[in-house]
Amino acid sequence: MNEFTRLDAIVKRIAESTVRRLSIYLRFLEEFEVRGSTTVSSEELARRGGTTSAQVRKDLSFFGSFGKRGLGYSVPELSTALREILGLGREWRVVIIGAGKIGAALAQYRGFRQRGFNILAVYDSNPEKVGRTLEGIEIRDMSRFESDVERERPEIAVIAIPGEGAQEVLDRIVRTGIKAVLNFAPVQLHAPADVTVKAVNMAMELEGLSFALSNRD
Amino acid sequence: MNEFTRLDAIVKRIAESTVRRLSIYLRFLEEFEVRGSTTVSSEELARRGGTTSAQVRKDLSFFGSFGKRGLGYSVPELSTALREILGLGREWRVVIIGAGKIGAALAQYRGFRQRGFNILAVYDSNPEKVGRTLEGIEIRDMSRFESDVERERPEIAVIAIPGEGAQEVLDRIVRTGIKAVLNFAPVQLHAPADVTVKAVNMAMELEGLSFALSNRD
DNA sequence: ACATGTGAACTGCTTCACAGCG
DNA sequence: CGCTGTGAAGCAGTTCACATGT
Structure with a gap:
């Protein structure tokens, strides 16, 4: 040793x-x-x-x-x-922002909880969706976000909304003090150095495939 | 110049x-x-x-x-x-394998077609799903896959099924001659060098966040 | 004998710094 | 004069090769 x-x-x-x-x-x-x-x-x-x-x-x-x-x-x-x-010996509290297709798919993804990622809630601003549940997870109004975070102290936020509002949402997340963000919006986001942002960007991977297909000898 | x-x-x-x-x-x-x-x-x-x-x-x-x-x-x-x-001056023909949550979300993702990625069909082996459509895209039986590819010549295949069957499906894809694959299954896949495989792996990104959170001074 | 653990060499991506040109 | 284009330098990640411990 x-x-x-x-x-x-x-x-x-x-x-x-x-x-x-x-x-x-x-x-x-x-x-x-x-x-x-x-x-x-x-x-x-x-x-x-x-x-x-x-x-x-x-x-x-x-x-x-x-x-x-x-x-x-x-x-x-x-x-x-x-x-x-990898820090998987504990539970991490996760919030998802956006109850659209991606948010919903994430909320019901079993592998999430299996590996110790505990989804506290999904947030959305659409009143149609607020109050419903996704696989037993509450959809809450986005206006509650900051106060909820203060109380429930999630460590990880997942951005699952379209590109337009994503930077704004990230700014709100950063202001609450959350230090880890997973971004599904197909845009480049900017955050302070002490906040880790990982992106899952299908559009970019597809363009990588397009490039590979176009540039073979 | x-x-x-x-x-x-x-x-x-x-x-x-x-x-x-x-x-x-x-x-x-x-x-x-x-x-x-x-x-x-x-x-x-x-x-x-x-x-x-x-x-x-x-x-x-x-x-x-x-x-x-x-x-x-x-x-x-x-x-x-x-x-x-980037090879975006043309249209690419895409097939999606798996009509589950991810496959469905992909099928209706507008940015796909917007950038010239034309989804030909979604494949699934569940008879309940086969024959239905997702946003106007046919769900076809997986048994038709090889003969359809021969006829329609898609350039890109998207794997949107759980991890267990993914390598097997990739092998089938490779055998048809398709050279570009986007993998959403949370497993490491192996393909010949002339086949480009890109992975979108949320589980891995989450573990990266977990690591980052666990290893800050 | 065998597979690990690790300095050292290597490879390749990033950054620097400045010549070149509009 | 300003901003590009690019060799050269710097740096980080990978691979090599072998000493080490069981």
């Missing part, structure tokens, strides 16, 4: 690509857990994750020494470690 | 990050077009896109010289050039 056994002792900035791969490794480990495998090598994780064994070992090495030389990694131990690293 | 005036003459491999930024620039240019602005500087594009002016100029330089020194870029000229580069 090296000096990083305490996970909170991490100092260096971890690359986004590393974090993404950790998610992928964890997904495989959970498959292995179900199947009852006990150990796994960096080589095997690499093959499944579409990367190299050196990359797997390097990614893990930022956080500690989890393997046994000559043997590999214990599946349950590494799963636990990765869940801890 | 440099030697790359013919866009199809591009040789060097373009980074994915560059292509993403081109999408972003194009989105702003379209806003400028609407507002009737005639020229724009790399500095302005950078500010809006959350990057640097040098980055903007470098990104564009891979494809040609589109600006005027001392002046900036002509909004309509650069828009046209970017649309051409």
Whole structure:
């Protein structure tokens, strides 16, 4: 074991690509857990994750020494470690803004709660929708947003509205002190450096495909 | 003008990050077009896109010289050039596999067709759904998939089914000769190198947020 | 003997800085 | 003079290769 056994002792900035791969490794480990495998090598994780064994070992090495030389990694131990690293050992409180198609799809997405993301409420300004529920989750009027956040202290906000109002909504979110935002609106948003904004942008991925199709030899 | 005036003459491999930024620039240019602005500087594009002016100029330089020194870029000229580069000057035929919540949301997403992505059909194996329509788009039985593709020649396939069956469906897609796939299933998929697979993975983005929240000083 | 953990080398993206041109 | 276009420098992420521990 090296000096990083305490996970909170991490100092260096971890690359986004590393974090993404950790998610992928964890997904495989959970498959292995179900199947009852006990150990796994960096080589095997690499093959499944579409990367190299050196990359797997390097990614893990930022956080500690989890393997046994000559043997590999214990599946349950590494799963636990990765869940801890990714902050999945606890519950996160989530609010969704926008009860349209995307918001509704998210509200009923099972994998959400499964991984510890607890949806407190969905917000919308359409009076037609306010008061209804989506899979048992209340649709509340957007005017209540700030006061609700103060009381319920969600850590994560999801923007699921069309592009036009998105920056304005983000500004409101930022003002409440929420530090993590998942954006489904197909626009580039700006937030202070201490607020993490991740985007899920289908339009951009499609254009990436269009580019790839147009530029093959 | 440099030697790359013919866009199809591009040789060097373009980074994915560059292509993403081109999408972003194009989105702003379209806003400028609407507002009737005639020229724009790399500095302005950078500010809006959350990057640097040098980055903007470098990104564009891979494809040609589109600006005027001392002046900036002509909004309509650069828009046209970017649309051409991204392959958005034509229509792409798209099929969606999976008529569940995501598939349905995609089928009725207006931005899809707006950018030239023409959805031919949605496929599902559930007999309850087959035969219905989503926003005028037919839901067809998955058993017809291969023969339909042969006839209608879609260029892009969208995977909108749960994780379990996704690799199998991708294998079927690949066998038909389709070379571009957008994957919404929350699993890592494997395809031959000549097939471009882009993933929209909300679960992974959420875990990235969880990590960010857990690792702030 | 075998697979990890990790400095060192490498690759490639980003930033710098300035020449070139309108 | 201002802003582009671009080699060169800088930096970050990936891959290599091997010493290390079991």
